[in-house]
Amino acid sequence: MYIGIHLFFLGWIIINRLFLPCLPKQPELKEEPLVSVLVPMRNEERNVETLIKSLKNATYRHTEFIILNDQSTDGTQQALEQAIAKDQRFNIIMGTELPKGWVGKVHACHQLQQVASGDFLLFVDADVRFRPKAIEQSLSLLQQKRAQLLTGFPAFDVSPFLSKLLVPMLHFVILFHLPLFLANYTKFKAATAANGMWMLFEATSYRKMGGHAIVYNSLVEDVHIARKVKEHGFKVILANITSSVKCRMYDTNAEVWEGFLKNSYAGIGRSPFMAIVLIVFYTIFYILPPFLAIYGVFTGMYSWLLPYALTIAQRWYIDMVTNQRWYLSVLVPLQAFAMLAVLIQSMRKSYKKQAYSWKGRHYS
Template identity: 85%
Template sequence: MILYIGIHVFFLVWIIINRLFLPSLPKNPKITTEPLVSVLVPMRNEERNVATLIKSLKNSTYRHSEFIILNDQSTDGTQQILTQETAGDSRFKIIMGKELPKGWIGKVHACHQLQQEASGDYLLFVDADVRFRPKAIDQSLALLQRKKAQLLTGFPAFDVSPFLSKLLVPMLHFLVLFHLPIFLANHTKFKAATAANGMWMMFESASYRKMGGHATVYNSLVEDVHIARKIKEHDYKVVLANITMSVKCRMYDTNAEVWEGFLKNSYAGIGRSPLMALLLILFYSIFYILPPFLAIYGIVSGLYMWMVPYALTVAQRWYIDMVTNQRWYLAFLIPLQALAMLAVLTQSMRKSFKKQAYSWKGRHYS
């Protein structure tokens, strides 16, 4: 038990140290020049998100910008609301998405079309369900320039309404701060140490186009990570930042959406490796699902030391929630969060083995 506790203490210390290499967006951004920033938003059946996103864009304090939104063949009221919300504002340009070519992933094709319309010195790709504070674009550009990088990306704070969202979505921050050596991610060209998030990706336009843009990852379900690796391949710099104080996202509104969303990315995100999946299942079962059972045994038997591992897993989760602007009380759900993550990984792997398609927004991908 002493060794088991010691391992958990090491995990906590590692997370705290690893966090030191994750820069935050500056509170008071300083930009020497004001280059044109093209904010590019792919939309497919996003009627529930249009109005709030347009409000964020209009409230941005960065004035030298253009907003290009692609309606990716939506079948709901997206186009009508877009037209209403952007009327009279010359910064907005609405384009209609073309038919999805064979072999392409829908979002990747949408981003590819968007960049073709962009004139900016910097390209900021933003998901439709993102909300951001007025200075978020200024802050991102300032940090990108300060770090002399060609790509800045980050994971937003998450609004987690459905119960399954409370379990799975906060694990995105945990996976980054626990598994990713952020020093290697931000200070080396080592491709394996790369994380990115397509919800918020700011590229230096010239570098983006030299490396081929989204067309180079046309068939990837985890295009954000793969395009970040392409950036590194071309000897450019990627900066993963903590953007949670300025950028927020409500990814899903229903438990079914949560499940489908994670299902398509879970197994692909680990390179479709059965060995990696097995190792993750064993690791999280031993270190994050087992501790509450040990705690119960400790309470019943009076061996209170057996409660310490669960307390340490909560401390790990709580620290990450604190620095990523997440609800603190979700830390106590870490065993259920780990269990849900393994469940979706197992199902995603099973679908891959059976050659079953993943579904998202009316499209199917193998």
Template identity: 80%
Template sequence: MALYIAIHLAFLGWIIINRLFLPALPKQPELSGRPLVSVLVPMRNEERNVEVLIKSLKNSSYDQMEFILLNDQSTDGTQKELERTIEGDSRFTILQGKELPEGWVGKVHACHQLQQAASGDYLLFVDADVRFRPKAIEQSLALMERKKAHLLTGFPAFDVAPFLSKLLVPMLHFVILFHLPIALANYTKFKAATAANGMWMMFERNSYQKIGGHAAVYNSLVEDVHIAREIKAHGYKVVLANITMSVKCRMYDTNTEVWEGFLKNSYAGIGRSPFLAGVLILFYSTFYILPPFLALYGVFNGLYSWMIPYVLTVIQRWYVDMVTNQRWYLSFLIPLQAAAMLGVLVESMRKSFKKQPYSWKGRHYS
């Protein structure tokens, strides 16, 4: 038990140290110039998100921007809501998405069309369910300038409404701060140490075009990570930042959406490696699902030191939630969060083995 406790203490120390290499957006951004930023938003059946998204865009403090939104063959009221909420604002352009070519992933094709219409020196790809503070775009631009980066990306704070969302979505931050050596990610061109999030990706235009843009990853279900690796492969710099104080996202509204969303990315996100999946299942079962059972055994048998591992997992989770602007009380759910993450990984792997398609927004991907 002493060794088990020591390992959990080491995990906590690693997370705290690793976080030091994750830069935050500057509270007071300073820029040497005023480059044009093209904010590009792919939208497929996003009727419920249009109003709040447009409000965030209109309230942005930076004055050199254009907003280009692509209605990707939506079957709901997305187009009508866009026309109503934009209200003739000349900064906005609405594009109509073309038919999805064979072999392309829908979002990747939408982003490809968006960049073709953009004029900016910087291209900021934003998901429709993202909301942000007025200075968020200016802050991102300032951090890119300070770090001399060609791509800046980050994971927002998450609004987690459905129960399954409370379990799975906050694990995105935990996985980054625990498994990704952020110093390697942000200060080297080492491709394996790369994380990115398609909800918020700001590219310097010339480097984006030189790698081939989104067309370079046309068939990827985890296009954000793969395009970030392409940036590094061409000798450019990627910065993963803590954007949670300025950017927020409500990814899903139902448990079904949560399940389908994670299902399509879970196994693909680890390179469809059965070995790596097995390692993760063993690791999280041993260190994050087992501790509450040990704690219960300890309580009923007077072995109170057996409660320490569970307490340390909660502290690890709490620390991550604290630095990423999440709800602190979700930290007590870490065993259920780990179990849910493994559950979706196993199902995603099963579908891959059986060559069953993943579904998302009415489209199917192998």
């Protein structure tokens, strides 16, 4: 029975993946509208050079690049001016004071869209790098699917050890927990996922449903704004963008922990019931299997190695289709443990009404 459940999980992941469209290798555009590429930056000095290089190398030429310096306290502004030089496609704007109750990134995106003139708005995080055709590939798939929002999770460059454990689980959660048919082919709001690192909106629809201002106080604004898109009768497409878009989210273990801490419990709607279900589920099906495998080796009951092997197979398949490091799949029990640890700590902070911290700002 236990082994059969793991076989079912593997089959489900393989079938579910069929409803996750990939960016087209050779994009075909019905028209070439103006795309505003909008980048919020707060203390992103280390990412400026590589991001600007990606933007400059983009082959889709009907673009404008607007970057908001969100009151950075490092050398972001100087690095921007040096990297951009005299490229007239770029516009740097200075962020205003964060209003009470707003989340920093949401406010930055809100300010960016106010000065954007594009027919489409592509919100991109500062730590993203992308291939030259990524913009027209995204626009082509959006037009093909007749959607008003296209989003996706990039391939991840995972350097810190904690990043190797937690970051790849983002793809696992999508392909395992999210019924992608409902996400991509229905207006069912509960089956919605989005990633603020790469969100391409049709501008008219975006502003009609209220833009980022409608989720001004959300720590998981990407998911909440995608739900608002569906709520207004528009279509959302979650795509596999890993062939063209890459991201290095964190450089230190402390950053990994802090980043996941603010989103973990909020990401499940601050539901204690859902938290308990996830803790029990991942403990039984993803933390227990290596212990069963050890028991099987010492007792000669080698069938008990199968659950662990099947969990590795699940992770390996997901890592393969999302351009992740396949050998990290053997760490799936540690990955599950780390995910639960950050969830429990995030839940504890919520119940104690302790603030979450990110880039020098604090959110309740």
